[in-house]
Amino acid sequence: MNKALIYVFESRPQFIILSVACVLVGAGSAYWKAGSINLIYLALALVGAMSAHASVNILNDYSDYKSGLDDMTPKTPFSGGSGILPKKLMSPRAALYYGLATLSVTVVIGLFLVYARGWELLLVGIPGVLMIVLYTDYITRSPMLCLLAPGLAFGPCIVLGTYFVLQGYYDITALAVSLIPFFFVSNLLLLNQFPDIEADRKVGRRHLLTLAAPRNNTYIYAVLITGAFLVLIASVYFKLLPLLTLIGLVSLPLAVTTIVGVIKNCENIPSLIPYLGRNVIVILSTLFLVALGLFVS
Template sequence: MKNLLLWIMETRPQFLTLSVVLAFLGTAIAWYYGTVNIGYALLAGFGLMLTHGSVNAINDYFDYKSGIDLNVERTPFSGGSGLVPGGKLPLNQTLWVGTVTFLVALLIGIFFIAVKGWLLLPLIVAAALCLVLYTPVILKTPWPEWSPGLGLGILPILGFYFVQAGRYDWMVLIASIPSGIMVHNLLLLNEFPDVEADRKGGRKTTPVLFGMDAAAKLFSIATIAVYGWIVACALATFVLGRVVMPVYCLIALLALPWAVKAIRGSKEYRDRARLIPAMADNVTFILLTHVLLGVGYILEKLFPMF
């Protein structure tokens, strides 16, 4: 029982809430466009949580192998689980957790390919490559934050829609862009405390490669772009007279105070007492925005404005 608890902790379950809100938004979008299957949504959500947990475990494995985990200063939002450096979990079990969760998630993906069609295969392959290559390969190339933005942001929204509707839609791709930006920014800000350890470990994250000031500016611009995208899509709905993104989705602006605090804190990266609360505010902003966007699609379905 103790080992089972450690294996679960190795997936860092406190961060898997992101998978839950992605599942909510993706399913809300699918329902708005006329197709919803709660059973498939729950199964896909479980698969996404396994995928996310696998990334976390594999990341811990390679971070310890590279020595990064021995130099990093952990925070509640970065630096890994700490189970291997703390002597609580053998290194080989970390890889085992990552591999098993990945394989179970892959089986779920294969099931959906069988019942929904081969058009889902490219999405599954792209997500798998983002997962497997992220820590050992992608983090050693410039601007690696694109990978989680794609694999844990855009692709899940498209996937949740496909497994319920059996097709892709350009409007769903448009709806997924804020998720891609926010997950990109989640990884970006969480890299700030690890910059020295990442540099020693040979990583080329944005803070390492371009400096902290540039990384803070990119974080600010990208956060503003989330709102810019939502507002632009809502305005396009008015102009075109057809829903590009429901006007109700403007309620996502309610998360703005947390976004502002995250931006301000990112600029104070030298002060841990300000940076860590900013990381918490960024998580709140991201989770709340996903929920509010999902509510926006639900409201448009129930009380259509267009």
Template sequence: MIPFPVIGVARPNFLILTPICVSLGLASVLLSEHGVTWGLFAVVLLGALMAHISVNALNEYMDFQSGLDFKTDRTPFSGGSGTLVIQPRLAPYALGIGVVSLFVTLICGIYLLQHVGWGLVPIGVLGILIIVTYTSWINRNRVLVLVAPGLGFGPLMVIGTYYALTAEYSSTALLLSMVPFFLVNNLLLLNQLPDVDADRSVGRDNFAIAWSTEKSAWLFLIFCILAYVMIIMGVLLGRLPFTALIGLLTAGIAYQVFKGIRAYRGEIKHLIPYLGKNVVLTLVTPLLIFLGILADIVII
């Protein structure tokens, strides 16, 4: 029997990001001429959730094994869950959760391949590679670690959802996928700030380590602007309805986070409120876009 506390390695409070990103793929299908096969959508959502749980659990296990988790000053948004630090005996269970979740993801992918064909393979293979190499390899390359999170939750989930439901690729899905691409990259970029010293000690490399906080803040702002540009482009090109512009309402939060990060001078307690606002920004922006698209469809 799996001890209940080990569930912490899945980081359940972060899993809400997955259905929100998948919802953008669903929105792109709703905007197309295709109908939605809800059984297939359930498999897509399950596979995406299992992939998220797998990368979280494997990351927790590897960070425990490397000793990194014993060096970090954990916050609600960074430094891992602390589950294995408190109860080291749960480490084998964490590994098991990571492996089993990855296996379920593979099963979901194989099932979807039988319905939509081999066009889904590149998305699936890249997703699996990110999961199994994220902690051990990707985290040692500052460019890869910057874009891998957004790639997983953006193009892979959004475009993957669209393809799994339609057996086609779509420029609308691509535009929508770029919103979580930039925002999730930002999420991890800022969440690395409290862990700079600990990450450096185990050989990791990221822009939080390589750059000043000032430069990281400007990169954050550029990514936010690009995310909003994707929404505006989608509307101007006729790919998204006017109501999708509701996603721009979070721009004020983005600016607050930018100002807060620029003012950060190394005291983690002053950073935490802005990390929290960044989480809100990352979750609410794509959710508002989905609701805006849904409102347009219902009204029409």
């Protein structure tokens, strides 16, 4: 494989689409409020978010390889790492340096934006960087942090951060719309942990699936995905978001069938895998549609 492509695949670019969707939600909110946005600031926010996402993917891959988790984890399109390190396509040291380099890109962009837009950006920037650095070795040892940290990173950190960069302040609209990816992404990471339960137990991870039966966790999953749609509906009802953002409800029927399928197949991983894919479609389509509704409005 071409060396450049190895580095691309190690960052798991198919997942970084989620960061793009979250940035667009924040940008759409700012555009709806102001009627215009600074495209340079938007580009910087987008690169910063994408490099942050790449960093956590790479550093997680590095830590999982060093702990031996990769050798115990069944590979699926949604879990089990990139496969680059177990195949010896990249050295662990190179992966570590790559992860730190992408994190450095985020930090440098963040510091520039703090200088350009205001110190208040640190309110979401510092927690975001801490979650990248601490995620694999520390956050995954705490069930509640493991559940909530992904949602906080992609919701309040990315969406609020993008909004602040473009608007220069935070407000209730930004907070409301940031809760949609908060629920969705916590739900995403919870569901994607189903294939890894036994391997995670062996290396000391303590997320909810290692502590409670899979079926009990499916109910948490159902609450989280429902919460995202309820936030959208409530935000429109209270006029925090424009009516057109309800276009995001187009994915609701798929979400309902996905919930039913997850509950039904939670103890049969091969049968569950297609629903992991459907869950990704629900999340990305809803976020992109909400962003579209904001921009058009």
